[in-house]
Amino acid sequence: MTVHSTSPQFKQNAARALNDDQLQKALNNVKQGFIDKRQMAADKLPEFEALRDASRDIKNHTLEHLDLYLEAYEEKVKASGGHVHFARDAAEARDIILNICRETDAKTVTKGKSMISEEIGINHHLEANGIQPVETDLGEYIIQLRNELPSHIIAPAVHLNATQVEEDFRRVHTHLDAKRDLSEPVQLLTEARAVLRERFLAADVGITGANFLVAETGTSIIVTNEGNGDLTQILPKTHIVLASLEKLVPTLEDVSQLLRVLARSATGQELSVYTTFSTGPRRSTDADGPENYHVVLIDNGRSSMLGTSFEEMLRCIRCGACMNHCPVYHAVGGHAYGWVYPGPMGAVLTPSLIGVDQAGHLPNASTFCGRCESVCPVRIPLPKLMRHWREREFERHLTPATVRSGLKFWGFFAKRPALYRLATRVAMGALALAGRRRGHFAWLPMSKGWTKYRDFPAPQGETFQARWERERKGQAA
Amino acid sequence: MSVLPSQGRPAKPRVGLFVTCLVDLMRPSVGFAAVKLLEDAGCIVDAPVQTCCGQPAYNSGDRGTTRDLAMRMIEAFQGYDFVVAPSGSCAGMIKAHYPELFEEDPNWRAKADALAARTYELTSFLVDVLCVTKVDAAFNGAVTFHDSCSGLRELGVKTQPRKLLASVEGLTLVEMKDSDVCCGFGGTFAVKYSDISGAIVDAKARNIEDAHVPTLLAGDLGCLMNMAGKLSRDGRLIQVRHVAEVLAGMTDVAPIGAAKADAIK
Numbered sequence: 020m021t022v023h024s025t026s027p028q029f030k031q032n033a034a035r036a037l038n039d040d041q042l043q044k045a046l047n048n049v050k051q052g053f054i055d056k057r058q059m060a061a062d063k064l065p066e067f068e069a070l071r072d073a074s075r076d077i078k079n080h081t082l083e084h085l086d087l088y089l090e091a092y093e094e095k096v097k098a099s100g101g102h103v104h105f106a107r108d109a110a111e112a113r114d115i116i117l118n119i120c121r122e123t124d125a126k127t128v129t130k131g132k133s134m135i136s137e138e139i140g141i142n143h144h145l146e147a148n149g150i151q152p153v154e155t156d157l158g159e160y161i162i163q164l165r166n167e168l169p170s171h172i173i174a175p176a177v178h179l180n181a182t183q184v185e186e187d188f189r190r191v192h193t194h195l196d197a198k199r200d201l202s203e204p205v206q207l208l209t210e211a212r213a214v215l216r217e218r219f220l221a222a223d224v225g226i227t228g229a230n231f232l233v234a235e236t237g238t239s240i241i242v243t244n245e246g247n248g249d250l251t252q253i254l255p256k257t258h259i260v261l262a263s264l265e266k267l268v269p270t271l272e273d274v275s276q277l278l279r280v281l282a283r284s285a286t287g288q289e290l291s292v293y294t295t296f297s298t299g300p301r302r303s304t305d306a307d308g309p310e311n312y313h314v315v316l317i318d319n320g321r322s323s324m325l326g327t328s329f330e331e332m333l334r335c336i337r338c339g340a341c342m343n344h345c346p347v348y349h350a351v352g353g354h355a356y357g358w359v360y361p362g363p364m365g366a367v368l369t370p371s372l373i374g375v376d377q378a379g380h381l382p383n384a385s386t387f388c389g390r391c392e393s394v395c396p397v398r399i400p401l402p403k404l405m406r407h408w409r410e411r412e413f414e415r416h417l418t419p420a421t422v423r424s425g426l427k428f429w430g431f432f433a434k435r436p437a438l439y440r441l442a443t444r445v446a447m448g449a450l451a452l453a454g455r456r457r458g459h460f461a462w463l464p465m466s467k468g469w470t471k472y473r474d475f476p477a478p479q480g481e482t483f484q485a486r487w488e489r490e491r492k493g494q495a496a
Numbered sequence: 497m498s499v500l501p502s503q504g505r506p507a508k509p510r511v512g513l514f515v516t517c518l519v520d521l522m523r524p525s526v527g528f529a530a531v532k533l534l535e536d537a538g539c540i541v542d543a544p545v546q547t548c549c550g551q552p553a554y555n556s557g558d559r560g561t562t563r564d565l566a567m568r569m570i571e572a573f574q575g576y577d578f579v580v581a582p583s584g585s586c587a588g589m590i591k592a593h594y595p596e597l598f599e600e601d602p603n604w605r606a607k608a609d610a611l612a613a614r615t616y617e618l619t620s621f622l623v624d625v626l627c628v629t630k631v632d633a634a635f636n637g638a639v640t641f642h643d644s645c646s647g648l649r650e651l652g653v654k655t656q657p658r659k660l661l662a663s664v665e666g667l668t669l670v671e672m673k674d675s676d677v678c679c680g681f682g683g684t685f686a687v688k689y690s691d692i693s694g695a696i697v698d699a700k701a702r703n704i705e706d707a708h709v710p711t712l713l714a715g716d717l718g719c720l721m722n723m724a725g726k727l728s729r730d731g732r733l734i735q736v737r738h739v740a741e742v743l744a745g746m747t748d749v750a751p752i753g754a755a756k757a758d759a760i761k
Contacts (some may be wrong), residue, residue: 386682
């Protein structure tokens with residue numbers, strides 16, 4: 020485990036988020052923007068559903084033969100003059116990256132957006148060793164200024180509004196005129212662009228993530244909308260690609276299929292503004308490009324998911340559609356989840372990576388409404404996988420004692436139909452009598468979870484089975 | 497979802513009503529409305545002795561208890577041509593999840609598959625299997641309809657209740673915004689994560705209110721109790737009913753969460 024997790028405090032995190040008016044306003048943007056755009060993009064492409072099937076199959080095939088594709092990929096990268104480093108965990112990855120930076124005597128490092136870099140906590144490690152990392156994706160740049168984690172995997176600063184960003188810029192960009200006008204979002208953008216431009220030119224190393232690694236060619240691919248990724252990987256002398264193992268795809272043909280569902284699922288774009296392919300360092304005939312090209316392939320818990328039901332999670336292409344469509348994410352936002360990956364994909368992935376004892380709340384905090392699965396471009400059965408985590412928790416006695424004893428009590432009756440009918444007949448009769456006047460209860464013993472926000476409707480009285488027995492017995496069979 | 501060709505269906509199909517535990521305990525009138533709808537459509541209806549499909553245990557990770565209860569259900573509902581539930585969630589449990597419970601037990605797996613194949617949510621059974629196009633009911637007023645998640649996404653229940661509602665004399669359907677978004681119930685979720693559930697049902701209640709109709713309908717009692725409880729807590733005077741009650745013309749009982757007197761407008 021690397022980045023500090025507050026996942027065990029999920030309930031407190033959620034309560035805080037629910038009372039944060041500013042955050043609640045910002046979350047409305049997620050609810051409104053992403054969903055309609057994805058739907059429109061999907062509707063415009065007749066083969067969209069078939070492409071989702073194909074995408075699932077491509078990723079499944081790759082995972083089944085991951086060892087072979089990893090070897091093939093490594094060979095191709097080497098043949099193109101690049102280096103491949105395998106990191107078992109976050110600590111190894113950090114050391115490898117730091118060593119590469121030291122070899123080039125790096126002072127500053129620019130970074131493209133990369134969730135795996137958040138997972139391994141590379142920024143703090145570089146800072147602690149005297150190297151300045153600079154996030155160049157606008158959203159990532161903003162949350163770096165605030166020392167926060169992304170709250171969304173493709174829109175890292177979605178929890179913020181323009182006023183907050185303005186405050187951060189005034190706080191940090193002290194070399195600029197204090198009286199400058201930053202009231203328009205475009206002014207914030209222009210300022211960030213100007214500040215970052217200098218950083219791009221000064222950087223010794225550029226670190227990017229990868230959306231895909233192509234075994235056939237040894238190519239790494241990033242999709243971005245701001246162009247910052249290109250400047251990050253082309254201008255400095257050294258380009259380091261960080262990628263987890265499951266980013267591998269066999270061929271460019273496969274990538275072209277996956278790209279057709281990725282942006283559509285994420286932002287509703289047909290393609291993101293930039294789709295950038297890089298293969299090895301600059302060749303003598305190239306106009307530009309880095310002199311050194313390194314790929315750090317990070318396991319950090321993935322290989323232990325292979326061969327288990329959680330292997331399906333490794334299909335994830337990080338589009339964010341699951342969280343865009345999640346009522347729980349809409350209610351509490353990404354930070355409540357307490358680690359790097361929020362929303363339904365985080366609820367499945369986080370327990371795999373930091374342990375279900377740490378992240379046990381996440382797969383439980385779902386209504387199983389299934390909307391995430393219904394939009395996942397690689398058809399990951401997210402509710403099913405969350406349920407599998409609940410099963411592991413139950414087996415390991417991590418399920419709260421109140422839930423366990425409640426289940427036991429209920430199960431005792433449910434397995435004994437005669438007793439069940441008797442008990443429910445008595446209980447419902449009493450409850451109906453007590454609730455007769457109003458038709459509902461504002462308070463019931465041991466039901467605070469329900470009655471805190473809602474009344475509890477009173478039952479009608481006689482149970483269905485009792486009345487059926489009385490009225491129909493012997494007639495129907 | 498599978499739809500049986502109508503010629504392969506017995507003239508008077510024997511239907512086992514899976515009344516579901518919430519309807520059994522809280523609102524038996526929904527069960528009797530389902531019986532009426534099924535009998536009007538030519539079915540012979542029986543309600544075998546039953547308890548629960550096991551979904552609360554299943555979603556709490558207790559596979560052992562779930563399997564025990566599933567076996568009881570499978571045995572209780574042997575011998576019927578169809579099994580029908582006035583709930584997408586409970587029918588979905590049998591249809592989408594029972595087979596998975598017995599992956600390593602071919603004998604029970606076959607039985608679970610057979611039960612899954614003949615189990616339906618009420619409105620989809622009426623429309624998709626029995627090809628019912630109209631019901632004999634009248635309801636004076638406008639309603640809005642909430643799509644419960646399991647029925648919608650596991651069983652494809654979306655158009656069926658709307659088709660039947662369109663045939664109810666005097667009824668107008670006004671769609672609310674985000675009718676297909678979760679109400680925040682989620683079974684034990686509503687209690688375990690009550691703050692989040694409370695926020696989700698709050699958003700739902702606003703959408704219901706914005707539809708400006710006096711009546712809310714849905715096909716799952718869990719969601720209905722959640723929404724009715726929220727509307728009542730907030731003092732919103734919207735009557736809440738299971739869709740089967742309206743389709744069967746059995747709206748003389750008090751709405752969910754309301755006292756008898758409230759039903760008389």
